[in-house]
Amino acid sequence: MTRLARSPLWLVVGMVLVALILGYATLQTHFGDLAGHWWQAIVAPDESRIRQIVLHYTFAPRLIVALLSGAALALAGCLMQQVLRNPLASPATLGVTSGAQLALVIATLWAPGWMLAGREWIALTGGIAATLLVFALSWKRRLAPMVVVLSGMVVSLYVSAINSALLLFHQESLSGLFIWGSGSLAQDNWNDSRFLLLRLAIVMVLALALLRPLSLLDLEEEGAKSLGISLRKLRFAGLGLGIFMTACVVSAVGLIGFIGLAAPAIARLAGARTLGQRLGWSMMIGALLLTLTDLVVQQMTPLTASLLPTGAMTAALGAPLLLWLLPRLKLGGSRPTPSSGLTLPRRAEPRRRLWLLGAIAIVAVLLALGLGFAVDGRQAQLAWAGWHDLSLVIDWRLPRVGTAAAAGLMLAVAGTLLQRMTGNPMASPEVLGISAGVAIGVITLMLLPLGVAPLSSSVTGFCGAVVALLVLVICNRRSGFAPERLLLTGIAISSLLEALRAIVLASDDPRAEELLAWLSGSTYYASLASMAWVLAIAALLFVLVLPLQRWLTLLPLGAPTAKALGVDVDRSRLMLLGLVALLTVAATLVVGPLSFIGLLAPHMARLMGFHGARHQLIGAGLLGIIVMVAADWLGRNLFFPYQLPAGLVAALIGGLYFMWGLRRL
Amino acid sequence: MPRVRSSSPALVTRITLLLGVWLLLGSTNVPAASTPRIAAANWTVAETLVALGVTPYAVSDIPNYRKWVMEPPIPDETIDIGLRNQPNLELLAQDPPDLLLTSGLFSRDNRRLERMMPVRILDNFFSGQPFYPATLEMTREIGRMTGHQAQAEALIAQTEKVLDSAAKRLQGITEPVYVVQFSDAQHVRVFGKGNMVGTLFSRTALKNAWTGPLNAWGYAAISIERLAERPDARIIVIKPFPREVDSELADNRIWQHLPAVREGRVSQTDPIWPYGGLVSLQRLAKSMIEVIAHERAGVNSGADQ
Numbered sequence: 001m002t003r004l005a006r007s008p009l010w011l012v013v014g015m016v017l018v019a020l021i022l023g024y025a026t027l028q029t030h031f032g033d034l035a036g037h038w039w040q041a042i043v044a045p046d047e048s049r050i051r052q053i054v055l056h057y058t059f060a061p062r063l064i065v066a067l068l069s070g071a072a073l074a075l076a077g078c079l080m081q082q083v084l085r086n087p088l089a090s091p092a093t094l095g096v097t098s099g100a101q102l103a104l105v106i107a108t109l110w111a112p113g114w115m116l117a118g119r120e121w122i123a124l125t126g127g128i129a130a131t132l133l134v135f136a137l138s139w140k141r142r143l144a145p146m147v148v149v150l151s152g153m154v155v156s157l158y159v160s161a162i163n164s165a166l167l168l169f170h171q172e173s174l175s176g177l178f179i180w181g182s183g184s185l186a187q188d189n190w191n192d193s194r195f196l197l198l199r200l201a202i203v204m205v206l207a208l209a210l211l212r213p214l215s216l217l218d219l220e221e222e223g224a225k226s227l228g229i230s231l232r233k234l235r236f237a238g239l240g241l242g243i244f245m246t247a248c249v250v251s252a253v254g255l256i257g258f259i260g261l262a263a264p265a266i267a268r269l270a271g272a273r274t275l276g277q278r279l280g281w282s283m284m285i286g287a288l289l290l291t292l293t294d295l296v297v298q299q300m301t302p303l304t305a306s307l308l309p310t311g312a313m314t315a316a317l318g319a320p321l322l323l324w325l326l327p328r329l330k331l332g333g334s335r336p337t338p339s340s341g342l343t344l345p346r347r348a349e350p351r352r353r354l355w356l357l358g359a360i361a362i363v364a365v366l367l368a369l370g371l372g373f374a375v376d377g378r379q380a381q382l383a384w385a386g387w388h389d390l391s392l393v394i395d396w397r398l399p400r401v402g403t404a405a406a407a408g409l410m411l412a413v414a415g416t417l418l419q420r421m422t423g424n425p426m427a428s429p430e431v432l433g434i435s436a437g438v439a440i441g442v443i444t445l446m447l448l449p450l451g452v453a454p455l456s457s458s459v460t461g462f463c464g465a466v467v468a469l470l471v472l473v474i475c476n477r478r479s480g481f482a483p484e485r486l487l488l489t490g491i492a493i494s495s496l497l498e499a500l501r502a503i504v505l506a507s508d509d510p511r512a513e514e515l516l517a518w519l520s521g522s523t524y525y526a527s528l529a530s531m532a533w534v535l536a537i538a539a540l541l542f543v544l545v546l547p548l549q550r551w552l553t554l555l556p557l558g559a560p561t562a563k564a565l566g567v568d569v570d571r572s573r574l575m576l577l578g579l580v581a582l583l584t585v586a587a588t589l590v591v592g593p594l595s596f597i598g599l600l601a602p603h604m605a606r607l608m609g610f611h612g613a614r615h616q617l618i619g620a621g622l623l624g625i626i627v628m629v630a631a632d633w634l635g636r637n638l639f640f641p642y643q644l645p646a647g648l649v650a651a652l653i654g655g656l657y658f659m660w661g662l663r664r665l
Numbered sequence: 666m667p668r669v670r671s672s673s674p675a676l677v678t679r680i681t682l683l684l685g686v687w688l689l690l691g692s693t694n695v696p697a698a699s700t701p702r703i704a705a706a707n708w709t710v711a712e713t714l715v716a717l718g719v720t721p722y723a724v725s726d727i728p729n730y731r732k733w734v735m736e737p738p739i740p741d742e743t744i745d746i747g748l749r750n751q752p753n754l755e756l757l758a759q760d761p762p763d764l765l766l767t768s769g770l771f772s773r774d775n776r777r778l779e780r781m782m783p784v785r786i787l788d789n790f791f792s793g794q795p796f797y798p799a800t801l802e803m804t805r806e807i808g809r810m811t812g813h814q815a816q817a818e819a820l821i822a823q824t825e826k827v828l829d830s831a832a833k834r835l836q837g838i839t840e841p842v843y844v845v846q847f848s849d850a851q852h853v854r855v856f857g858k859g860n861m862v863g864t865l866f867s868r869t870a871l872k873n874a875w876t877g878p879l880n881a882w883g884y885a886a887i888s889i890e891r892l893a894e895r896p897d898a899r900i901i902v903i904k905p906f907p908r909e910v911d912s913e914l915a916d917n918r919i920w921q922h923l924p925a926v927r928e929g930r931v932s933q934t935d936p937i938w939p940y941g942g943l944v945s946l947q948r949l950a951k952s953m954i955e956v957i958a959h960e961r962a963g964v965n966s967g968a969d970q
Binding site for chain 1: 726742744745746747748750751753754755756758759760776777780781850851852888889890893896916917918919920922923924
């Protein structure tokens with residue numbers, strides 16, 4: 001009796017019932033005219049009746065594809081979790097789905113012929129590449145669960161930044177890719193169903209063959225080894241199956257978020273124990289989860305003039321789920337090791353280095369102002385601005401350079417504050433999801449009326465930042481702000497933004513382009529006046545932060561020590577968090593949510609030997625200015641007259657740095 | 666300059682700007698004063714300018730214009746100023762045109778742009794008027810601005826003639842029409858009231874088969890099975906096909922089974938910019954006449970539902 005109560009059976013039965021009701025409702029709303037002929041239409045439609053054909057080729061295969069994709073992703077997630085012994089592993093959190101997607105987008109744009117040869121193989125290549133990257137990043141930490149997932153989600157975000165850059169240049173022709181990229185399950189034949197069924201069956205058979213050895217992984221590693229299993233081959237096979245399954249799903253229906261994470265987690269929480277049970281139940285739960293989401297989406301479709309992508313919907317649901325799961329999971333290997341950054345040798349004269357950095361910053365600003373494309377009739381080439389170009393420089397280059405510099409400064413300072421407060425070398429407003437919070441706030445506002453009103457967007461942006469900070473605190477208080485958990489919370493918030501973005505882009509609304517441009521963080525709209533404001537705000541906040549160096553020196557020593565030395569820990573943390581929120585809002589409104597400057601600058605500053613709080617703040621600020629100004633210049637001139645947003649360029653630079661930093665976390 | 670809102674940048678910048686302009690004007694030879702040099706960030710305006718015989722100084726995103734708008738072709742002398750929503754400011758500033766025409770959708774901060782040249786938002790959407798009157802007004806306005814009033818009136822008269830002849834040729838057509846553009850093999854934008862397709866429906870006897878909700882640009886993004894909601898409908902596909910859509914349609918069972926497809930009531934037009942101006946409208950009307958009236962006799966006998 002008790003065993004029955006602890007099995008997921010009732011959950012599955014309940015989900016089946018809801019699915020049946022929703023399915024009936026969907027049939028009733030979309031195919032009410034065929035009532036009584038539903039089954040016949042599914043099995044053997046009357047070829048002369050279009051309504052039966054539609055039912056036969058859309059509703060029925062869509063249902064099957066939803067069930068199959070959900071089950072396949074759950075299977076993949078289950079395998080990955082078992083092989084990596086990591087309850088947070090899944091196709092989405094390992095970066096497999098986005099890697100596969102990027103490979104398909106690249107193939108579509110530059111080698112459409114390959115798409116005919118076999119989409120799943122292209123997707124597989126991308127998925128494997130992403131996974132290898134994730135492993136390379138987390139190898140040093142012996143694939144510790146949190147580090148693997150963190151790397152995976154960073155790779156996902158990075159890949160989607162590359163995707164954004166591609167999309168900016170193919171706006172009109174890629175609206176179809178938006179739809180596919182956000183996981184639309186719409187079907188028009190049985191090909192996808194057959195495709196998925198065959199591959200799922202093969203993978204299932206192979207997984208069953210591996211079931212016994214794989215379940216021995218539950219034993220400690222030594223135990224499994226003593227039973228004579230080649231662990232390496234086993235892991236390789238299990239993981240390979242998971243990635244292949246994911247690649248098949250991505251190539252058939254696009255990005256479906258988080259089913260692979262959620263289904264095994266729910267199965268486990270509902271009481272599935274052995275690997276066999278977990279596989280079986282999570283496949284059922286995954287199938288039903290995706291189907292339920294899709295049925296709800298289908299119910300909502302007739303109400304709007306835009307498309308609702310199922311995959312992005314599940315991703316939007318998955319992010320809160322991840323946040324909810326995090327405090328509930330016991331994860332091994334997440335003890336922070338002492339950060340290597342703190343053990344670097346102290347440089348004798350940070351002051352001289354600061355002067356040097358300052359000089360470099362000035363040179364960077366001058367270069368960015370002076371060097372640009374000069375128009376000569378119909379031609380344009382890179383040239384130095386002469387004196388007669390003064391108005392061009394002051395009116396059109398200076399605002400962008402100044403704004404980029406201010407944003408870089410603010411993000412760098414915010415990052416330094418966060419890294420010092422949390423004692424976590426990988427913390428930053430972008431990584432902790434505070435920038436994403438700002439962006440979510442602004443999108444919410446933007447979707448209500450037409451266009452962006454600057455004042456109100458800064459207010460909603462601020463609210464978004466505060467909410468993100470609250471979520472961070474609530475989710476991490478119990479774990480004592482363990483570094484990887486904190487980062488993972490932040491990345492989960494960022495992935496919620498990613499899902500929202502996909503939904504907006506797939507809606508096929510012309511405003512989506514504007515949103516894409518803003519989210520990518522362009523300094524395009526900077527004017528002299530707005531630059532003056534941003535610079536003034538940056539300077540003011542910087543001046544406010546500088547005297548706090550005592551707190552910033554003592555807080556990294558830990559709360560008890562800081563308290564003993566006379567710091568009011570709670571009050572100081574609150575004030576610092578408030579400052580971080582203000583800095584992030586001001587910077588994010590200008591350069592978008594994903595620049596990684598807040599991570600990169602403080603980190604680099606420490607590598608350069610700025611250990612004192614004051615020196616690190618100034619050094620990071622200068623570095624932030626240098627990188628952001630350089631990113632802005634590259635964005636303006638790389639594809640002249642077409643322009644890439646500074647935030648996007650900075651993210652492409654900073655993301656690489658972040659991954660490199662992860663390797664040594 | 667009564668129409669141009671005066672902005673108030675810092676005095677210093679204004680002086681430097683004037684200085685810069687004076688120096689620039691000193692160095693470049695001023696073109697003939699009769700037609701102003703106009704930059705168009707909006708493809709609809711670019712289309713209209715070229716149609717009136719004005720060679721625009723600059724147009725946004727010309728490669729994509731060639732793919733999506735096609736006609737009339739942008740002259741070779743016209744320079745590219747980058748993305749439509751972000752015309753390259755440094756480029757414009759170095760040799761400012763006499764006027765920048767843009768759309769309300771693409772510009773959210775015109776005061777800055779007005780410091781280098783007069784900027785006007787000229788749009789046939791979001792003007793508070795229905796599409797066709799708004800487009801006529803836009804055309805006349807462009808004519809006034811460029812001193813090509815006669816050509817503008819001629820273009821309008823020509824469009825009226827095309828619409829009248831469309832009304833005549835399409836008389837008595839009973840089957841409704843879906844006008845669509847493909848997003849991917851499963852999704853289309855279906856057009857209705859609020860753009861040039863709506864104008865055609867109101868000016869001719871044609872009936873729109875799509876009666877569902879539409880967005881502000883007068884289309885809805887739907888999956889193609891909904892094109893079966895009116896089995897008797899004819900489908901007109903506006904090209905271009907994105908990516909591989911035309912080859913994927915061969916595998917698309919729904920598409921292949923749509924009554925319109927089975928019974929040969931599907932036709933394709935050349936690429937037409939459905940959010941465009943009078944030239945695009947004429948091209949759309951002519952395509953409609955060509956594809957509907959042309960096959961009409963054959964279809965009327967075969968259609969039964």
